[in-house]
Amino acid sequence: MKVVDFKQLPATGKATVHFIRIDPEDLQETLGNILHTLMDMSWLKKFDESFMQKSFENRAMKTLDDIKRKFDSPQVDKVASDAAEYVISELARKSLVDKLNYLNIPLAELLGKKVSGNPGFDFHSQNGTTDTVIFGEAKYVARQSGYQSALSQVVRFVNDRKDIDDVGDLKQFCTPVALQRVIDGNKGFAIAFSAKRTKTPALIKTITTHQNFLDLLCYDEVILIAVNL
Numbered sequence: 001m002k003v004v005d006f007k008q009l010p011a012t013g014k015a016t017v018h019f020i021r022i023d024p025e026d027l028q029e030t031l032g033n034i035l036h037t038l039m040d041m042s043w044l045k046k047f048d049e050s051f052m053q054k055s056f057e058n059r060a061m062k063t064l065d066d067i068k069r070k071f072d073s074p075q076v077d078k079v080a081s082d083a084a085e086y087v088i089s090e091l092a093r094k095s096l097v098d099k100l101n102y103l104n105i106p107l108a109e110l111l112g113k114k115v116s117g118n119p120g121f122d123f124h125s126q127n128g129t130t131d132t133v134i135f136g137e138a139k140y141v142a143r144q145s146g147y148q149s150a151l152s153q154v155v156r157f158v159n160d161r162k163d164i165d166d167v168g169d170l171k172q173f174c175t176p177v178a179l180q181r182v183i184d185g186n187k188g189f190a191i192a193f194s195a196k197r198t199k200t201p202a203l204i205k206t207i208t209t210h211q212n213f214l215d216l217l218c219y220d221e222v223i224l225i226a227v228n229l
Contacts, residue, residue: 001030001090002149005200005226006099009208013217014049016187017208021200021226024087084229085122086141092136092225093123100223102134103126105173120162124170127188131178132220133170135163136190140229145203146193147224151212154189158216163187173216176227190222195226 005021023028028205089107096102102125123136137157139150157163167179181187189215195203203226207213 001025001094003095003099003127004228009204009224011208011216012224013187014018015217015222017217017220017222017224018100018227019200019204019224021228022091022101023197023228025086030091033043040163052065056138063102066141068097085138088138088140088146088192088194088225088227089136089141089228091227092138092190093125095225096125096136096190098135100125104189105170108169109170120169121157121194122192123143124166124173125190126174127221130220131175131181132186132188133163133174133178133182134188134190134221134223135166136192136223136225138192140194145192145195145198145226147203147207148210148212148224150191150193151207151216153212154191155212155215174203175205188218188223190223190225192225194227194229200226 002024002025004018005019007019009017009019011017041077075108078130080218093105093107095216097104105124105126108121121135122138125134125136127134135157137154139146139153141149165183167182171180182219204224207224213222
């Protein structure tokens with residue numbers, strides 16, 4: 001992948017706002033790299049007990065089998081859309097690690113009980129400097145930029161307290177201080193979406209005036225991640 005834009009945006013409100021734009025470049029190579037990353041089970045070492053390692057490994061392998069099936073599907077339907085959302089989730093998660101030096105936490109579906117269709121946020125990270133947990137959501141829309149869908153999902157999840165639900169799954173990855181800050185209302189959100197060919201200035205102008213974006217500025221961080229898909 002190639003990061004083609006990375007900037008901090010001015011914003012009214014509490015939040016620090018960043019904009020990142022990613023070009024997957026060679027999509028087949030990107031898919032291969034993503035599968036290689038997802039197959040790396042070194043994160044299991046975060047669990048001290050062997051029974052916990054086995055339990056989470058079993059969950060993760062079921063999800064990986066499902067991801068592989070979707071990546072291999074030639075269909076242009078929901079399966080293909082699901083595969084695209086995995087791509088957006090993983091590239092967004094990686095950009096937080098590489099560009100912002102945030103914590104490397106595996107995709108939520110590798111940690112969850114469901115093989116597909118994670119009931120909470122798609123990916124997570126943590127700002128190690130401020131102890132702020134980042135809750136990320138990824139959306140792919142076939143015919144237009146997916147930012148509206150991603151923004152509305154994040155706001156809906158916040159209203160449904162999905163971030164609070166996710167705290168238990170993050171105990172092995174985030175600091176206790178950061179997780180307590182989530183409970184206290186201090187947290188950040190990453191909105192990752194398919195951007196098509198929409199120019200960056202137009203994207204930023206439209207997103208930063210959207211009501212759902214404005215509603216998130218009361219939190220610590222908002223990270224917009226556009227992926228050229």
